[in-house]
Amino acid sequence: MDTQQFREFGKAAVDYIADYFETIRDRPVLPSVEPGYLGDLLPKEPPQTGESWQDVLQDVDRIIMPGLTHWHSPKFHAFYPTANSFPAVVGEMLSAGFGCVGLSWIASPAYTELEVVMMNWLGKLLDLPEEFLNSSEGPGGGIIQGSASEVTFIGLLAAKEKKVKDLMEQNPDLKESDIKGKLVAYTSDQSNSSVEKAGLLGSMPMRLIPSNDEGQLSSGAFIEAIRKDKEAGLIPCYLVACLGTTPTCAFDDLTELGPICNRENIWLHVDAAYAGAAFACPEYRYLMKGVEYADSFNFNPHKWMLVNFDCSAMWVKNAKYLVEAFNVQRIYLKDQHKDLAPEYRHWQISLGRRFRALKLWFVLKIYGVEGIQKYIRDQIGLAKKFEELVNNDNRFEVCTSSMGLVTFRLKGEDSLTKSLLEKIDQRKNIFMVPGHFKNKFVLRFVICSRLSTEEDVKYSWEEIRDQADEVVPTERRKIVEEISGKRSIATIELYESAIEKIKLEKSK
């Protein structure tokens, strides 16, 4: 492909993406393909001779598009959002075009230097303590990693390194292997699956401490877990506290957990993967009070801050522990600019690095602080709107509402809410996933798309409400239809009064 063809292909691809976004609202949010569908649409062997880019784009439309789940559709309310914006898409495109690998400062100085500045911009946007920022004076700093899962794991490895060093300094007779075999980590049972996985990967038992009624890790339960482990001769090493849990977006209280960690010399890692973006708005910062106790902090601009996957921001108070855990030297990888610029390969697992800072820069520059704040506030406002709609229908109960996530259920047995979800899933008009809250089956409704409007929220609610009409006994629904002529305003109250009215008629 020559540059002229590249110009044409690239422009056609941009048009394709723009068309996709202009039509995304009208596409069924979930695909209707069966597992294995794609294998049947492609030849079994690669083409012997090259094909045209026009053929490729046609294949995308014919083969790929039918198998996409439309995460950016306003009808997508599952999991948590994955961010997307045009500035970030263009950032990805340029980064692919430059195609460097930032494995050291000299491998592409702009890669490292932009990341240093962006991580400071981002830290200031969230109002993180100064100690976390990149500076020539302090040992702290920020880096962009691939995912929150990776960050939790890296935090665990750094915590392990620190604990071993500290204990061996205190008692030189101790053996590293003896210490490592006794380390334990903690989190609540509401934390993301990736936290448990970090424990598995890092060979450190991860205690999933039962959360309180609000879905938070209580300091009492944490202290008790530490006490038991110490009594058994184990060594508490790492706590992952969560600001915005995956099931309900609950916030652990860092002002309580932080001092315990500092007292017990336990590394405190804060996982704010989704909700961290909300700290761009001063009115939500009270939820991260106590962050100054943390050793490491993470949030994903690739979730709720308009930067396409992958872009996971990690800050540490003292990068020394990462560097000590991950530093491997080779003659071709000399640290030439020590103390002037970080060699980020020592802060991460892989050697190669992508130019993720570019898309982050584009988003911060093009949206600005105010644009990002408005985006977060609007999304939270839409979730509030949804909460109001649910509350106005007394067949339902709202179980939790935090940031852009509302969990709710049909009152009564879990089976009702399960049937409701089955019906919604069969129709594929909107997409939600279930969860549990206080041992009850709940539906999670998340505002995920940056395109979502109040009209979209109303559409999704009406889909839920109409399917709920199907779940309640048919006879009752029929009565309401007869009386109101409008199924859409059917509520339990209306059913009850309809039944009462009929009973009255009959008794006359």
Ligand SMILES: Cc1ncc(COP(=O)(O)O)c(C=O)c1O
């Ligand atoms: C609280 C929390 N932590 C971690 C993760 C994992 O994020 P990632 O996909 O970036 O590893 C998630 C994903 O939803 C999450 O909600």
